[in-house]
Amino acid sequence: xxxxxxxxxxxxxxxxxxxxxxxxxxxxxxxxxxxxxxxxxxxxxxxxxxxxxxxxxxxxxxxxxxxxxxxxxxxxxxxxxxxxxxxxxxxxxxxxxxxxxxxxxxxxxxxxxxxxxxxxxxxxxxxxxxxxxxxxxxxxxxxxxxxxxxxxxxxxxxxxxxxxxxxxxxxxxxxxxxxxxxxxxxxxxxxxxxxxxxxxxxxxxxxxxxxxxxxxxxxxxxxxxxxxxxxxxxxxxxxxxxxxxxxxxxxxxxxxxxxxxxxxxxxxxxxxxxxxxxxxxxxxxxxxxxxxxxxxxxxxxxxxxxxxxxxxxxxxxxxxxxxxxxxxxxxxxxxxxxxxxxxxxxxxxxxxxxxxxxxxxxxxxxxxxxxxxxxxxxxxxxxxxxxxxxxxxxxxxxxxxxxxxxxxxxxxxxxxxxxxxxxxxxxxxxxxxxxxxxxxxxxxxxxxxxxxxxxxxxxxxxxxxxxxxxxxxxxxxxxxxxxxxxxxxxxxxxxxxxxxxxxxxxxxxxxxxxxxxxxxxxxxxxxxxxxxxxxxxxxxxxxxxxxxxxxxxxxxxxxxxxxxxxxxxxxxx
Numbered sequence: 001x002x003x004x005x006x007x008x009x010x011x012x013x014x015x016x017x018x019x020x021x022x023x024x025x026x027x028x029x030x031x032x033x034x035x036x037x038x039x040x041x042x043x044x045x046x047x048x049x050x051x052x053x054x055x056x057x058x059x060x061x062x063x064x065x066x067x068x069x070x071x072x073x074x075x076x077x078x079x080x081x082x083x084x085x086x087x088x089x090x091x092x093x094x095x096x097x098x099x100x101x102x103x104x105x106x107x108x109x110x111x112x113x114x115x116x117x118x119x120x121x122x123x124x125x126x127x128x129x130x131x132x133x134x135x136x137x138x139x140x141x142x143x144x145x146x147x148x149x150x151x152x153x154x155x156x157x158x159x160x161x162x163x164x165x166x167x168x169x170x171x172x173x174x175x176x177x178x179x180x181x182x183x184x185x186x187x188x189x190x191x192x193x194x195x196x197x198x199x200x201x202x203x204x205x206x207x208x209x210x211x212x213x214x215x216x217x218x219x220x221x222x223x224x225x226x227x228x229x230x231x232x233x234x235x236x237x238x239x240x241x242x243x244x245x246x247x248x249x250x251x252x253x254x255x256x257x258x259x260x261x262x263x264x265x266x267x268x269x270x271x272x273x274x275x276x277x278x279x280x281x282x283x284x285x286x287x288x289x290x291x292x293x294x295x296x297x298x299x300x301x302x303x304x305x306x307x308x309x310x311x312x313x314x315x316x317x318x319x320x321x322x323x324x325x326x327x328x329x330x331x332x333x334x335x336x337x338x339x340x341x342x343x344x345x346x347x348x349x350x351x352x353x354x355x356x357x358x359x360x361x362x363x364x365x366x367x368x369x370x371x372x373x374x375x376x377x378x379x380x381x382x383x384x385x386x387x388x389x390x391x392x393x394x395x396x397x398x399x400x401x402x403x404x405x406x407x408x409x410x411x412x413x414x415x416x417x418x419x420x421x422x423x424x425x426x427x428x429x430x431x432x433x434x435x436x437x438x439x440x441x442x443x444x445x446x447x448x449x450x451x452x453x454x455x456x457x458x459x460x461x462x463x464x465x466x467x468x469x470x471x472x473x474x475x476x477x478x479x480x481x482x483x484x485x486x487x488x489x490x491x492x493x494x495x496x497x498x499x500x501x502x503x504x505x506x507x508x509x510x511x512x513x514x515x516x517x518x519x520x521x522x523x524x525x526x527x528x529x530x531x532x533x534x535x536x537x538x539x540x541x542x543x544x545x546x547x548x549x550x551x552x553x554x555x556x557x558x559x560x561x562x563x564x565x566x567x568x569x570x571x572x573x
Contacts, residue, residue, distance in 0.1 A: 030133050031070040032103035034498065035060070035092060037111045039079040050075040053107035056137040061105055070101060081118040093121060096131050103133040109154040123148055138469045176249060180260070186235060187260055189283060197278050203409065205231045209251070210285045210406060212261065218317040218499050221252040229417070230457060232409040262289035289332055291321050316555055318367055318495045319509070323351050326512025327524065328358035365511050365522065373524050374502055378486035382542040384534055389478050391531045407465040414458040421451055429454035505532050
């Protein structure tokens with residue numbers, strides 16, 4: 001190294017190590033990260049989506065300036081109003097402090113921060129030279145005192161905007177909510193009329209209603225999201241083209257917990273019964289909403305969903321939510337327990353009461369109790385009369401119309417999505433071919449795989465529609481089926497298949513454990529779905545083996561009478 005002996009040489013050395021301005025910066029030495037954020041997972045908010053932000057950043061900054069990203073774009077769905085609530089942003093700040101990232105790209109300054117703590121962190125990183133460059137798609141920034149001052153002003157304006165907006169919006173919410181007027185942007189399945197009231201939005205309402213029914217039937221939130229994405233569900237805006245919604249598990253979870261679908265609108269701390277304000281039509285009954293969200297008492301502070309998947313190879317969904325405790329009347333929780341026996345590992349499916357203060361709390365009943373009861377029921381009640389078959393045909397035709405309509409919606413939705421994805425794939429492919437430097441940020445094989453998956457789903461939906469239209473069985477086949485329901489059920493090993501069969505007939509079971517010393521260990525009562533309930537009440541069935549004496553109490557309503565007239569079976573513990 002050449003000796004430094006003069007002040008001129010020292011000056012040259014110091015100048016060489018001075019932080020360079022954005023104009024003089026060698027961008028090839030900067031390790032950039034691209035950060036995109038929107039405040040909500042709701043696709044209908046007016047903010048630009050993270051994908052749009054990323055595209056703008058590529059079109060206006062990355063490609064023209066020939067910048068190199070050191071990692072895939074960072075996307076986050078959190079508000080920036082409060083500090084330290086965005087995990088990916090916090091990780092980004094730590095990466096900048098450690099030197100793994102030295103340049104930052106964003107669509108607008110308010111995407112980075114709307115609070116002064118995190119805004120101050122960014123400016124401090126610029127002051128220290130740890131963050132060497134900052135680029136925006138919507139504005140120009142220079143890393144000098146004036147540029148940092150303007151950046152600070154932008155952050156302050158973003159914070160002031162958030163606070164003023166919050167204060168202004170809150171002021172009139174209580175009165176508006178109490179009048180039954182809907183404040184938000186939308187509720188899936190409803191349209192908002194000129195009086196800000198919610199009314200069923202045609203086919204969209206039916207699709208959302210079916211989504212709730214699927215959840216009550218044991219479908220997972222992930223499966224429901226996938227099903228919704230395959231339908232023709234579109235958000236309709238006044239004067240604009242209907243927009244497709246991309247559902248995910250979180251969106252479905254939020255919808256299922258929203259009490260507005262049972263008739264109660266909640267906005268912040270404000271609540272109102274919409275059914276008392278106008279002719280509001282709920283998607284789901286209050287009883288089913290409480291069952292679905294497992295609310296056990298009126299003073300619950302939040303709705304806790306116990307129906308989400310807990311992982312594992314087998315999903316414990318057999319009759320989940322429809323087997324009740326005979327002491328407190330609340331639905332049992334359900335799950336699998338594992339034991340290792342001499343013959344090898346085994347799994348038991350159990351129902352357990354978890355209601356506080358219930359005499360049966362913490363105790364469990366094995367699912368085989370319910371299964372054995374159902375098998376014996378089908379041995380004794382054979383729905384094989386001509387009247388049974390005639391009613392089956394009527395109900396089957398109605399169900400076929402309903403399912404065909406939903407499948408048509410699904411097929412139309414998949415066809416539209418497939419066309420959009422094909423356009424996206426072709427545009428992306430052309431974009432990557434013309435810009436090889438950023439090809440690593442686009443996974444064309446994944447996009448092609450998505451296209452193939454969509455095509456498979458479309459083909460399956462079309463096959464299911466064809467099968468559905470011809471699914472009514474002849475009387476001889478009907479007889480064979482219903483004469484052997486008990487045998488078929490006993491031979492089943494697929495939990496999902498058993499669940500589908502049992503829910504077709506039974507809407508509810510109630511179990512009371514009468515103790516090991518009792519002659520009747522478990523007392524079980526149940527409700528049937530129609531038309532089977534009507535068949536039983538009007539003796540329109542054939543008695544099978546082990547016929548029991550049945551009595552009628554005509555003073556009791558039909559559904560309650562049906563529960564009272566059955567003598568509980570004696571089942572092993």
